[in-house]
Amino acid sequence: QWYNAEYGKQWYQRRVRGLTLLFQLYVKMVIENQAALAQDEPPLRGNGATNGVTTVTVLNGEADKKEEEKDDEEDDMSMDGVEVEIKSPIVSPGLGNLGKVLTLKNIAGKWKKKAGVKKKDLNLAFSDTPVPPVDACHAMYWTKRRSVPLKNYHDEARAIKDISKFLENPVVLFKVKEDSWKDIAKTMLQNLKVLKPALNLNVNQAMSCLESTAGDHTIPERVQGLVYNKQADIISEQSFVIVLGSTPAVLDTQTSFCVLKNHANLGPELSEVKMICLILSPTKSKQTKSGIEVGRTYTTLLSDLELRRRLIASTTPAEFATIVKEGCCLVKEKHKEAYVKERELEHQEEHGEEDDTGALKKFIADIMPPGKLLWKDLQRRGKHYVSDFTDGLDSLDSIKKYLSAIVFLYFTLLLPVMAFGVLNAYNTHNKIETRRGILAQGLGGVAYALFAGQPISVVQTTIPIVLFTKLIVMFADLFAVDFLTFYTLVGLWNGFFLIVYSLTGISKLMAFCSRSTEEIVGIFTSIAFMVDSVKYVRKAFTKHWCWPTDDCSSEEKDSAISLAVFIVTFGTLFIGLQIYNFKWSAYLSAAKRKMVAEYALPFSVLVMSFVGTYGMSSINLETFTDPDFESSPVYEPFTYTAMKWSGCSAEGTHKRAATSEDACNGVNAASFVTTIALGFIVSVLFFVEANVASSMVNSPHNKLKKGSAYHLDMLVTALINIVLSILGLPWMHACLPHSPMHVRALADIEEKVELGYVKEIIVRVRETRVTTLVANILVFLSLLMIPVPLEYIPIPALYGVLLFIAISSLEDFQLWERVLLLFTEQTLYPPIHYIRKVPQKAVHTFTALQLLQLGVLCGLSFSGVAYLKMLFPFIIIALIPIRKFLIPKVILEEHLEALDGSH
Numbered sequence: 001q002w003y004n005a006e007y008g009k010q011w012y013q014r015r016v017r018g019l020t021l022l023f024q025l026y027v028k029m030v031i032e033n034q035a036a037l038a039q040d041e042p043p044l045r046g047n048g049a050t051n052g053v054t055t056v057t058v059l060n061g062e063a064d065k066k067e068e069e070k071d072d073e074e075d076d077m078s079m080d081g082v083e084v085e086i087k088s089p090i091v092s093p094g095l096g097n098l099g100k101v102l103t104l105k106n107i108a109g110k111w112k113k114k115a116g117v118k119k120k121d122l123n124l125a126f127s128d129t130p131v132p133p134v135d136a137c138h139a140m141y142w143t144k145r146r147s148v149p150l151k152n153y154h155d156e157a158r159a160i161k162d163i164s165k166f167l168e169n170p171v172v173l174f175k176v177k178e179d180s181w182k183d184i185a186k187t188m189l190q191n192l193k194v195l196k197p198a199l200n201l202n203v204n205q206a207m208s209c210l211e212s213t214a215g216d217h218t219i220p221e222r223v224q225g226l227v228y229n230k231q232a233d234i235i236s237e238q239s240f241v242i243v244l245g246s247t248p249a250v251l252d253t254q255t256s257f258c259v260l261k262n263h264a265n266l267g268p269e270l271s272e273v274k275m276i277c278l279i280l281s282p283t284k285s286k287q288t289k290s291g292i293e294v295g296r297t298y299t300t301l302l303s304d305l306e307l308r309r310r311l312i313a314s315t316t317p318a319e320f321a322t323i324v325k326e327g328c329c330l331v332k333e334k335h336k337e338a339y340v341k342e343r344e345l346e347h348q349e350e351h352g353e354e355d356d357t358g359a360l361k362k363f364i365a366d367i368m369p370p371g372k373l374l375w376k377d378l379q380r381r382g383k384h385y386v387s388d389f390t391d392g393l394d395s396l397d398s399i400k401k402y403l404s405a406i407v408f409l410y411f412t413l414l415l416p417v418m419a420f421g422v423l424n425a426y427n428t429h430n431k432i433e434t435r436r437g438i439l440a441q442g443l444g445g446v447a448y449a450l451f452a453g454q455p456i457s458v459v460q461t462t463i464p465i466v467l468f469t470k471l472i473v474m475f476a477d478l479f480a481v482d483f484l485t486f487y488t489l490v491g492l493w494n495g496f497f498l499i500v501y502s503l504t505g506i507s508k509l510m511a512f513c514s515r516s517t518e519e520i521v522g523i524f525t526s527i528a529f530m531v532d533s534v535k536y537v538r539k540a541f542t543k544h545w546c547w548p549t550d551d552c553s554s555e556e557k558d559s560a561i562s563l564a565v566f567i568v569t570f571g572t573l574f575i576g577l578q579i580y581n582f583k584w585s586a587y588l589s590a591a592k593r594k595m596v597a598e599y600a601l602p603f604s605v606l607v608m609s610f611v612g613t614y615g616m617s618s619i620n621l622e623t624f625t626d627p628d629f630e631s632s633p634v635y636e637p638f639t640y641t642a643m644k645w646s647g648c649s650a651e652g653t654h655k656r657a658a659t660s661e662d663a664c665n666g667v668n669a670a671s672f673v674t675t676i677a678l679g680f681i682v683s684v685l686f687f688v689e690a691n692v693a694s695s696m697v698n699s700p701h702n703k704l705k706k707g708s709a710y711h712l713d714m715l716v717t718a719l720i721n722i723v724l725s726i727l728g729l730p731w732m733h734a735c736l737p738h739s740p741m742h743v744r745a746l747a748d749i750e751e752k753v754e755l756g757y758v759k760e761i762i763v764r765v766r767e768t769r770v771t772t773l774v775a776n777i778l779v780f781l782s783l784l785m786i787p788v789p790l791e792y793i794p795i796p797a798l799y800g801v802l803l804f805i806a807i808s809s810l811e812d813f814q815l816w817e818r819v820l821l822l823f824t825e826q827t828l829y830p831p832i833h834y835i836r837k838v839p840q841k842a843v844h845t846f847t848a849l850q851l852l853q854l855g856v857l858c859g860l861s862f863s864g865v866a867y868l869k870m871l872f873p874f875i876i877i878a879l880i881p882i883r884k885f886l887i888p889k890v891i892l893e894e895h896l897e898a899l900d901g902s903h
Helices: 006-038 065-070 099-115 158-168 181-195 203-207 291-302 305-313 317-351 356-367 372-382 396-427 434-451 463-479 483-504 506-512 515-544 559-584 590-598 600-615 669-697 710-726 738-745 770-785 795-808 814-821 833-837 840-861 866-889 893-900
Strands: 054-058 083-086 122-124 172-176 226-228 234-236 240-246 254-264 273-281 747-754 757-765
Touching: 158 254, 158 291, 158 317, 172 181, 172 317, 181 203, 181 254, 181 273, 240 291, 254 305, 273 291, 273 305, 291 305, 291 317, 305 317, 372 710, 396 434, 396 463, 396 590, 396 600, 396 738, 396 770, 396 795, 434 710, 434 770, 463 483, 463 515, 463 669, 463 866, 483 506, 483 669, 483 710, 506 669, 506 710, 515 559, 515 669, 515 795, 515 814, 515 840, 515 866, 515 893, 559 590, 559 600, 559 795, 590 600, 600 795, 669 710, 669 738, 669 866, 738 747, 738 770, 738 795, 814 840, 833 840, 833 893, 840 866, 840 893, 866 893
Parallel strands: 172 254, 240 273
Antiparallel strands: 054 083, 226 234, 254 273, 747 757
16 A cells, blocks of 8 residues: 555655665674674674574664655654664675675665764674574474274274273273373373283383373374364364374273363364373284274264263263263164165165065066067167277377287287197197187187177186096097097087077076185186196106106106206296286386386296297207197198098097097987087086176276176177087187286276275276287287297296286285285284274185185096086086075174175
8 A cells, every 4th residue: 555655655665765774784783893803802782682683773863854855754764763673694605694795885884974873873782693583493293184984883893892892991080180181191091000000001101102292282193073063164073082192012902081170272173172082002003903993983982972971971980881882882783774774775776675586586577588688788788889999099098008908918818828729739639739729719709809798808718618628538539439529519519508598698697696706716717727837847847857766868858858847937927927016116107117017928928938949949848839739730720621420530640548540430329418418517617607707897896887798798609619619629708817807907097095005996997899809810810920930939938828827817806815814914904894894703714715615616626537527617606505505604794795795
């Protein structure tokens, strides 16, 4: 306002000019004072200013007469009584307090002469040494505030245990007169020491975590309730406070209460405190037993206003404990009612209000008439068919994701197919070998990518299919029937049953398949990969290692071959895992680390293939093009040999185990019925494994938007395998662990820190057909790379790939996470939901039951008895009723929901 008015402008300018000249005069006096000190003269001293603040008082001054004539009396430039405070000394390197003000000496001298002010008229005060200014910060106070949810006494089992532990020996003080936090805390600690002498509590050591450097009235760490008022504002509940302290003075968490005689002011937002709960926890404790978790327990309990009133009015520890127990029961019942109500609403949304009989009728109505659910799948996915090809192509980030996913898929499809081709060649006497496997993967993969309902699922032959192929060889030899003919008949019956499953909607039964069953099947697949890889290495040592008792003159007895197989197999695994785990390192940026990790598999294969081929050139490592693993004559992928109903499709190519080299028998009634039975068993295997893989792909945590298509996927799988059977190629279906790994390759993943632990969350997944389509086309074109350069990939590297896929996929399974908890220190348990909601004993019991089921599954599958392998699909189906009816007899249903709920 002064500046805008002409009169005010002049007054403001004159006052600023006057104060500026006065400051220049002060600088002049400082210079003269420093000169006097240099000459050992006594310095000028005034009225004793302190704290680095210098006061300059002009006792007598006279302004220029010319200026005075222009102003009236109110604007007089007289400086009588004006005080100027210099709050920060002027410092410049090399000049001390004088700084750069030496240049003002002449100006100050001129002003002094003009104003007529003499040195004797000044009363000056100087500080001998520089002192930090009064408004500077000497320390910092760190404050961190965050909102945490109230504890659910029904879901989180630890809440009741915290209350029960306090009720065993309640420590409560009443009518405490102290009004400062330091005195209150010391009183509570001394009382705790008296009532619990076994603790040997060191009060001074415990006080160190309860005292704040900001002052006795401040509580370092606390938990307070938040209240919403009528204006929807959030205010802190100030009648009680939960004080937290972490100290080595205690070995387990201790809780103590204090009821004050009068309301106390303990700091900001704590002006009316009447009750205090002190929680002392060890410096190192399990997350669910930490101070903040126990604080959540008591904050939830004390959030009831009526309960607080009763506790404050109590007079004895026994009465206090009784009220706490009653309040705990009321809170638990309240939370249980909310849980039951929520489950009833969910059940009504899914099934309506029918009973079990009505649910059965509803299930039948859903799947009838035949093809109803298949038609719904076509309608659901048909409207997204075009977008399945176009989504993401306009985004550079999505294109990068697609490229990395294509490279990942190409190697995870081609290399296992080559490994399975070697296994099939050994089991079928080269009837089905690597070339047929690559051709089947190219044809089947492209067809599935084009016509399946859920194109993110990855189809491939699997270890169980390889095992059943060996079983079919055994039955073909038993009946002396041509293998390819017998194989084709089994495949046709398999396709027939799969078509029936897709039309009748049997896949809807997989709704009863829980997460635990899916994970058992998934981990079994990983174990199967490991077992086959270890068997190959063991076979190499058995065949080539030269023991002291062996005749080492034989060409096969070359220990260098065994060592080379070991180095290449586990070297591929080691390099792949090191690069895959590079995303957790501190090098490069997060985006670059993830990009490097996505190419771990191809890089490890290339490195170890070079090492095995050139670095060990003197050692002849096996490749899939060796005569032992190829048919004679070499199979031509683009030629077809018609199936024979009598005789052998390739006579004289191998000796049968149970027949002579004579012409094969034709298919008779017994062998034909056997093909029906085997076809049904294989269809059950396809049904279970394909649906489990699809279920893991469509799990809620993947946040897919376009919907599932179980029945359409089953129909497409059936048609693909019918064609593959006629061509004498290996079968395939949606597989584990490739399908979930493909989802992660297409996903945007964010890292969320929860209570100090990093948790990965899928933000979105790109639902596209492009990646699977292009990757399978590249696999098909790989037929042109036989023999060069694919023959340079040694078989040990292929088994190293199987090991890498098996081990890297384990991190996606909760069962594996819980297995690791068995060997983890309790204080390092992550704060995941089931750790917070389920007692530790129940967690480990459920893990043990799952491991038992997994052990039975592995025992039947890897046993030397071939006929037991036929039970494999039925054992997987049996896991569903075991989880549904038997395990709830051992573990509570609410605990099972936390452990085995939705993904």
